[in-house]
Every structure is written in structure tokens, then in C-alpha cells.
Amino acid sequence: xxxxxxxxxxxxxxxxxxxxxxxxxxxxxxxxxxxxxxxxxxxxxxxxxxxxxxxxxxxxxxxxxxxxxxxxxxxxxxxxxxxxxxxxxxxxxxxxxxxxxxxxxxxxxxxxxxxxxxxxxxxxxxxxxxxxxxxxxxxxxxxxxxxxxxxxxxxxxxxxxxxxxxxxxxxxxxxxxxxxxxxxxxxxxxxxxxxxxxxxxxxxxxxxxxxxxxxxxxxxxxxxxxxxxxxxxxxxxxxxxxxxxxxxxxxxxxxxxxxxxxxxxxxxxxxxxxxxxxxxxxxxxxxxxxxxxxxxxxxxxxxxxxxxxxxxxxxxxxxxxxxxxxxxxxxxxxxxxxxxxxxxxxxxxxxxxxxxxxxxxxxxxxxxxxxxxxxxxxxxxxxxxxxxxxxxxxxxxxxxxxxxxxxxxxxxxxxxxxxxxxxxxxxxxxxxxxxxxxxxxxxxxxxxxxxxxxxxxxxxxxxxxxxxxxxxxxxxxxxxxxxxxxxxxxxxxxxxxxxxxxxxxxxxxxxxxxxxxxxxxxxxxxxxxxxxxxxxxxxxxxxxxxxxxxxxxxxxxxxxxxxxxxxxxxxxxxxxxxxxxxxxxxxxxxxxxxxxxxxxxxxxxxxxxxxxxxxxxxxxxxxxxxxxxxxxxxxxxxxxxxxxxxxxxxxxxxxxxxxxxxxxxxxxxxxxxxxxxxxxxxxxxxxxxxxxxxxxxxxxxxxxxxxxxxxxxxxxxxxxxxxxxxxxxxxxxxxxxxxxxxxxxxxxxxxxxxxxxxxxxxxxxxxxxxxxxxxxxxxxxxxxxxxxxxxxxxxxx
Ligand code: 8GP
Numbered sequence: 001x002x003x004x005x006x007x008x009x010x011x012x013x014x015x016x017x018x019x020x021x022x023x024x025x026x027x028x029x030x031x032x033x034x035x036x037x038x039x040x041x042x043x044x045x046x047x048x049x050x051x052x053x054x055x056x057x058x059x060x061x062x063x064x065x066x067x068x069x070x071x072x073x074x075x076x077x078x079x080x081x082x083x084x085x086x087x088x089x090x091x092x093x094x095x096x097x098x099x100x101x102x103x104x105x106x107x108x109x110x111x112x113x114x115x116x117x118x119x120x121x122x123x124x125x126x127x128x129x130x131x132x133x134x135x136x137x138x139x140x141x142x143x144x145x146x147x148x149x150x151x152x153x154x155x156x157x158x159x160x161x162x163x164x165x166x167x168x169x170x171x172x173x174x175x176x177x178x179x180x181x182x183x184x185x186x187x188x189x190x191x192x193x194x195x196x197x198x199x200x201x202x203x204x205x206x207x208x209x210x211x212x213x214x215x216x217x218x219x220x221x222x223x224x225x226x227x228x229x230x231x232x233x234x235x236x237x238x239x240x241x242x243x244x245x246x247x248x249x250x251x252x253x254x255x256x257x258x259x260x261x262x263x264x265x266x267x268x269x270x271x272x273x274x275x276x277x278x279x280x281x282x283x284x285x286x287x288x289x290x291x292x293x294x295x296x297x298x299x300x301x302x303x304x305x306x307x308x309x310x311x312x313x314x315x316x317x318x319x320x321x322x323x324x325x326x327x328x329x330x331x332x333x334x335x336x337x338x339x340x341x342x343x344x345x346x347x348x349x350x351x352x353x354x355x356x357x358x359x360x361x362x363x364x365x366x367x368x369x370x371x372x373x374x375x376x377x378x379x380x381x382x383x384x385x386x387x388x389x390x391x392x393x394x395x396x397x398x399x400x401x402x403x404x405x406x407x408x409x410x411x412x413x414x415x416x417x418x419x420x421x422x423x424x425x426x427x428x429x430x431x432x433x434x435x436x437x438x439x440x441x442x443x444x445x446x447x448x449x450x451x452x453x454x455x456x457x458x459x460x461x462x463x464x465x466x467x468x469x470x471x472x473x474x475x476x477x478x479x480x481x482x483x484x485x486x487x488x489x490x491x492x493x494x495x496x497x498x499x500x501x502x503x504x505x506x507x508x509x510x511x512x513x514x515x516x517x518x519x520x521x522x523x524x525x526x527x528x529x530x531x532x533x534x535x536x537x538x539x540x541x542x543x544x545x546x547x548x549x550x551x552x553x554x555x556x557x558x559x560x561x562x563x564x565x566x567x568x569x570x571x572x573x574x575x576x577x578x579x580x581x582x583x584x585x586x587x588x589x590x591x592x593x594x595x596x597x598x599x600x601x602x603x604x605x606x607x608x609x610x611x612x613x614x615x616x617x618x619x620x621x622x623x624x625x626x627x628x629x630x631x632x633x634x635x636x637x638x639x640x641x642x643x644x645x646x647x648x649x650x651x652x653x654x655x656x657x658x659x660x661x662x663x664x665x666x667x668x669x670x671x672x673x674x675x676x677x678x679x680x681x682x683x684x685x686x687x688x689x690x691x692x693x694x695x696x697x698x699x700x701x702x703x704x705x706x707x708x709x710x711x712x713x714x715x716x717x718x719x720x721x722x723x724x725x726x727x728x729x730x731x732x733x734x735x736x737x738x739x740x741x742x743x744x745x746x747x748x749x750x751x752x753x754x755x756x757x758x759x760x761x762x763x764x765x766x767x768x769x770x771x772x773x774x775x776x777x778x779x780x781x782x783x784x785x786x787x788x789x790x791x792x793x794x795x796x797x
Pocket of ligand 1: 117118119120121123315353354419448636637638639640658
């Protein structure tokens with residue numbers, strides 16, 4: 001049945017049928033969870049029809065396919081996405097209302113799929129949705145983490161990590177593929193047979209495939225996200241079991257499952273490192289075998305693989321794909337080594353997401369030789385081949401007993417891309433300067449984007465309705481049409497409606513805060529939001545220092561006409577990142593004191609919302625007034641939150657970093673609160689001895705804030721709690737928090753002044769929405785298709 005000919009009554013019948021025959025529950029006893037699963041299955045039926053149609057079209061055309069290999073796919077909830085993209089909102093809404101259920105409550109019953117950590121993972125999810133919307137045949141490949149990224153809560157202000165149990169409920173969106181499984185081996189030895197290397201791995205696990213269909217806008221196309229789950233080669237050991245050794249009997253199974261247990265296990269220990277490398281090889285090797293199996297089934301000659309497979313490496317996590325593909329072609333299929341390297345390079349491309357040299361992965365040669373002995377040999381051969389190709393080169397793939405995954409990914413890719421214009425330029429000048437000199441055409445830029453279906457249409461129905469009423473619906477899959485709003489920006493009627501949508505979003509958010517977190521905020525206040533991973537370079541501590549300084553000023557002069565403000569933070573710190581956890585603790589401690597201060601709290605409140613995830617972002621971004629993008633210039637590769645805020649009408653306060661630069665170029669300097677040093681100025685300033693102390697002496701507000709923290713104003717029971725944080729800021733201050741403080745303070749005051757004049761503010765906000773249409777991930781994906789993959793859409797328009 002066509003999705004579009006489905007009536008609300010059909011939908012209701014389908015829900016009731018699934019409730020009865022899949023869940024075995026009658027309506028009188030169904031819980032919200034049961035209804036949600038029944039609705040998911042009813043929607044999934046429609047989705048599967050479209051998915052089959054797309055798969056059949058792909059099998060018939062045998063086009064070049066895109067394979068996106070990523071350690072993370074931060075997809076969040078899937079039910080609403082499917083309903084919206086299949087255009088079933090009305091039918092689902094009416095059917096649920098008939099059954100006496102609230103649509104939003106059912107949607108929000110779904111747990112977030114916690115399969116990612118931050119920007120890189122959410123980008124992969126936006127890309128999957130855009131690939132389906134554009135109709136580009138593609139597979140996403142990753143790991144089906146049983147517990148994903150940890151769940152965050154606070155205890156006395158400190159971050160607590162607990163396992164995320166999103167898979168403890170039935171997951172309606174995946175299909176287990178028992179027929180598609182790969183045996184993945186580690187360790188063992190390499191021998192020679194008939195002139196060929198033969199790797200006999202010692203330890204084996206099964207990679208079992210679970211497929212999730214990803215549907216594009218209007219259901220025109222659907223692709224597959226294939227996630228691998230690690231399972232034991234043999235079940236439990238019956239002989240040991242029968243001897244009464246029950247725990248030992250289950251050991252092989254437990255060990256195998258460890259590989260797909262959690263995302264980013266703490267890798268500060270040797271075991272942690274080994275597990276992480278195993279995870280990377282596990283999903284990369286399983287995916288490459290799957291790709292080759294599909295290619296061979298279609299009968300292609302191996303040398304033509306690059307004509308049929310574009311394999312994108314999302315950061316260095318799948319970088320072992322280079323050596324592994326060479327191994328599959330050379331060792332297992334007998335292709336000459338040079339040809340195998342060239343063929344692999346023809347397929348592979350690599351996206352870099354960070355400039356911090358310490359974040360580019362390196363594995364010890366010992367670990368690599370022990371886990372992947374044949375790959376270690378091949379890395380040496382690839383290194384030699386590269387040296388022969390490029391006489392006089394300075395780059396090597398190994399250094400100080402380590403293998404450098406960034407260099408391996410670069411060397412084995414035909415294209416390497418950065419994720420914003422500034423980041424791509426800096427890549428050429430810094431981390432990959434030598435390789436860029438050798439391969440000047442290899443690095444290209446593909447500025448990130450976000451999917452408008454999720455980040456505007458679903459997340460912000462009020463604003464979406466207004467946009468559609470004003471310019472029609474075409475913007476949903478052609479976001480640059482938002483520029484047609486430009487004509488309405490000077491229309492007071494439009495601006496009033498724009499302001500009303502924001503006000504109501506803020507009201508909703510305030511009600512949710514009161515109900516869920518027990519916190520009351522004034523919806524008229526300026527909602528100032530910083531949500532992202534906690535990291536020194538992202539400078540949440542700059543924000544909290546400004547907060548403390550502002551609190552002191554308000555306290556000293558409460559009658560000075562302050563603009564009420566709510567500072568909202570959310571984000572997780574990596575479990576092993578001690579400093580980031582101290583920043584969280586500090587923000588929570590500051591919040592406790594400020595929120596209880598009867599003099600200042602009407603003007604300034606601070607909230608740190610626990611367990612930041614995609615769903616919280618969807619709730620918060622439409623309600624935000626100001627978007628904090630305050631990283632040290634040169635450190636944030638792109639940012640994608642910055643784009644979501646701009647689209648939803650929250651102007652940025654930010655530095656010239658990552659995609660902020662391009663956002664400002666497009667939305668206009670007047671509609672962006674710029675501050676701080678440029679990337680070049682940052683480098684120069686860092687060379688000034690004592691730069692932090694100079695900055696502190698020059699600005700008593702900063703000195704006062706630091707002093708309050710160091711004297712225990714926010715930690716009365718442990719006055720020295722933040723000694724380390726203060727020492728860092730007053731000493732080395734690598735991320736130049738102090739040197740940018742005064743400029744940040746001034747920019748905040750400019751933002752406040754603009755906010756105090758609603759006509760000015762809403763105009764600026766509307767300019768952000770109207771001019772941010774370029775930041776669609778559809779545009780980004782089209783860029784990858786032409787510049788990197790050489791693929792074309794297959795979907796019928
Ligand atoms: C992020 C970058 O920090 C961000 O600027 C960019 O917008 C995003 O990638 C998408 O390109 N990087 C990561 O998320 C990242 O490096 N994650 C590491 C944990 C692997």
C-alpha cells in the first residue's frame with residue numbers, strides 16, 4: 001500500500017493489529033510503551049515497502065554505492081523521523097487521538113539510540129538521512145553497541161557514569177540478518193604458502209549484522225544502516241558447564257560480546273587500548289568483507305572495484321581499512337601489491353574531524369603486531385611503496401614505535417577532506433602539511449551541514465509552519481529557499497509571528513524544565529545556551545567565568561537594569577578526562593550558589609542539564625536565544641550545533657573558528673556577536689610569556705571571578721576544590737581563556753543590549769534563519785558525491 005493513500009482509520013487498525021498479534025496485549029492493558037511499539041511497527045510496515053523498492057532499484061541498476069564507515073551514528077529517536085519523512089503525521093496523530101493517546105507522549109517514550117558521542121556521530125546520522133533524501137544508494141556501517149555511550153547524572157555536582165540500557169527494550173527499527181555474518185580474527189601468526197602470506201588469526205568472533213532502514217524525505221528512497229554485533233564463535237562450553245564451572249563456561253561468550261558493549265571504553269589502560277583497536281578492526285573488517293561480497297556477487301572484475309564502491313572513513317577509527325583492503329585484494333585474491341594499493345586507494349577517502357595532533361590516533365607497533373600481525377607487515381610495505389612513489393619525502397607511517405593512523409588514512413585515500421573552510425586550510429598548514437605538499441590535490445573541503453527535516457521541520461513545528469505559510473514547503477529539501485524569507489524580514493507582521501513562535505517554544509521549554517527538573521525559569525529571560533561535549537578547547541570555563549563575573553557585578557549594583565538571563569549548559573565529559581569533569585563540577589557548584597541568591601537570581605540563573613543527547617538538543621535548540629560557540633580559534637573543526645541554532649533563530653556569540661566563520665559570512669556581521677582572537681593571533685599570543693597574568697591584571701572582573709572561585713565561594717565545604725582549575729587558568733592557560741575574557745564580556749553586553757530591544761533582536765534572529773539555508777547536509781552530501789565519491793542519485797524524483 002502507498003504510504004500516502006493510508007487513512008487514519010487504516011493506521012489505527014494497523015496499530016491495534018500489531019498490539020494484539022505482535023505484542024500479545026489487548027488495548028485495555030496496554031502501557032505507553034506497548035502503544036509506542038505498536039505504532040512503530042505500523043509505521044515500519046510502510047517504511048519497509050519503500051526500503052524494498054529502493055533495494056530492488058539498486059540491485060537492478062548496480063550503481064556505484066557509497067559506504068560510510070563510522071564508529072558512531074548518533075541517530076537519537078527514530079519513530080518521529082520515520083513518521084515525518086513518510087508524511088504520516090496526520091494519520092498517526094488522528095489514530096492515536098482516537099485511541100485516547102497523546103502523540104508527543106508516545107514519541108517521547110522512545111529511548112535515544114546512544115550510538116554516538118558528539119559532532120562526528122551526529123554528522124554521520126545527518127548524512128545517512130540526506131543520502132536517503134537525495135536518493136544516493138548507500139550503506140552506513142558501524143557497531144551495534146549494547147550500552148552505547150554512558151548515561152550521565154550528577155551526584156553533589158560531580159558527573160556519574162552509568163551504562164546506557166537503550167537496548168533493554170525491544171528495538172523496533174532493526175532486523176537481524178542471520179545470513180550475513182563474518183568471522184573476524186585477531187592475533188595468531190603469518191606464514192608463507194606458495195609465495196603468498198597466510199595470516200592465521202588465533203582468536204575469532206562473529207560479526208552479526210543488524211539492519212536499520214533509513215528513510216528519506218517523502219519516502220522517496222531508503223538506505224540501510226548495518227551495525228555489527230560481536231558474538232562468540234561457539235556458544236558456552238558445555239563440558240565445563242557439566243563440570244559445574246558455570247562462570248568459566250560462559251566466559252568465551254562474555255569476552256566476545258565485550259567488543260560491542262560500549263562506545264569509547266576508557267583507553268588509558270593497556271586493556272582499554274587493545275579493546276578499542278579490536279572494535280575498530282572488528283567493524284571495519286566485517287564491513288569490507290560485506291562490500292566485497294556484494295561486489296563479487298554482481299560479477300565485477302576486481303580492478304573495477306573503485307567504479308562500484310566509494311568507501312568513506314569517518315575519522316581515523318576505520319583507518320585500518322587501508323591495510324585490510326590491501327590484504328583482502330593481495331593476500332586473499334592474488335592481486336599484485338602495487339595494484340592492490342592503487343585499487344584500495346581508488347575506493348577509500350578520509351574525513352578529518354580534529355586538528356589536535358594528540359587526538360589523531362596512534363597505536364603502538366607492539367599492540368598492532370600482536371593483534372594484527374599481517375597488517376603491521378602491510379603497513380611497512382605501504383610505507384615503502386609510498387616512499388618509492390615520493391622520493392625525498394619526510395613523512396612516515398610509523399614513528400617512535402607507533403603507527404600513525406591519520407597518516408595511514410591519508411596515504412591510502414584518494415581524497416581527504418576537512419569539515420569547514422578554515423579547518424581545511426589549517427589541515428593543509430599544520431597536521432598534514434608534509435603530506436599536502438606531496439599530494440597537493442588530495443585535500444578538499446566539505447563544510448558540514450545538518451538535516452533540515454530533523455533540526456527544523458520536526459524539532460521546531462511552530463517556526464516550520466510559519467516558514468511554510470510564508471514561502472511554501474519547498475525549503476524542506478531545498479533549504480536555500482529560506483532566502484525567500486528575506487523579503488518578509490522587514491514585514492512587522494512576519495516578525496511578530498516569528499517572535500511568537502520563539503516565545504511559545506521558550507514557554508514549552510520552561511514548563512518541561514519545571515515538570516522534569518523541578519527548576520523554574522522566566523520564559524522572558526534571555527536563554528543563553530552552550531550544549532556540546534565538555535572540553536577545554538570548547539571553553540565552557542570561559543562561559544562560567546563570565547557568569548561569575550556578571551553575578552558579582554549584579555550583586556554590587558542590583559538596580560542597574562540587568563537583562564534577565566538563564567545560562568544553560570549540557571554535555572558529557574569523557575570518563576577519563578579529569579579537567580573536563582572539574583569544569584562540570586564547577587558549573588554545578590556555581591549554579592547552586594547563584595540560583596539560591598535572592599538578590600541576583602531574578603537576573604541570572606545557571607542550569608546544567610544532565611545526560612545531554614539528541615532529544616534534549618531537539619527540545620532546547622528551538623527555545624534558545626543565544627548560541628555559545630566560543631572555542632579557542634583554530635581548535636573547533638567545524639561545529640554543527642552552531643548551524644542548528646542559527647537555523648532556529650538563535651544568533652551566535654562566537655569566535656572566528658570552524659564553521660562560525662562561514663555562518664557569519666552568510667548571516668551577516670550584524671547578526672553575529674563576534675569576539676576574540678583569530679587563529680593566527682592565538683598562536684602569537686600563546687608565545688607571550690605570562691599572557692594569562694597580563695590578561696587578569698588588565699581586567700578586574702576576571703581577577704575577581706578567579707579569586708572568588710579560588711577562595712571557595714562556590715565550594716565552602718572544600719575551599720581548595722578548584723585549585724587545579726585556577727592554577728591552570730592563571731598559569732599556562734593553553735586555550736587562552738583569560739586572554740579572550742574581556743572581549744567575550746563585551747560581546748555579551750552587546751548581545752544583552754540587542755536583546756533588550758525586541759524589534760532589533762527578532763530581526764537579527766530572523767536573518768539567521770533566512771540566511772542559514774546553505775548549512776543543509778543535503779548540500780554537503782552533494783559536495784561529497786561530486787568532489788569525492790563520483791556517485792549520482794538513483795531515486796526517481
Ligand atoms: C567533531 C568536531 O569537534 C566538530 O567541530 C565537528 O563539527 C564534528 O566533529 C563533525 O565534523 N569531532 C568529533 O566529534 C570527534 O573528533 N570525536 C572524537 C571522539 C572521536
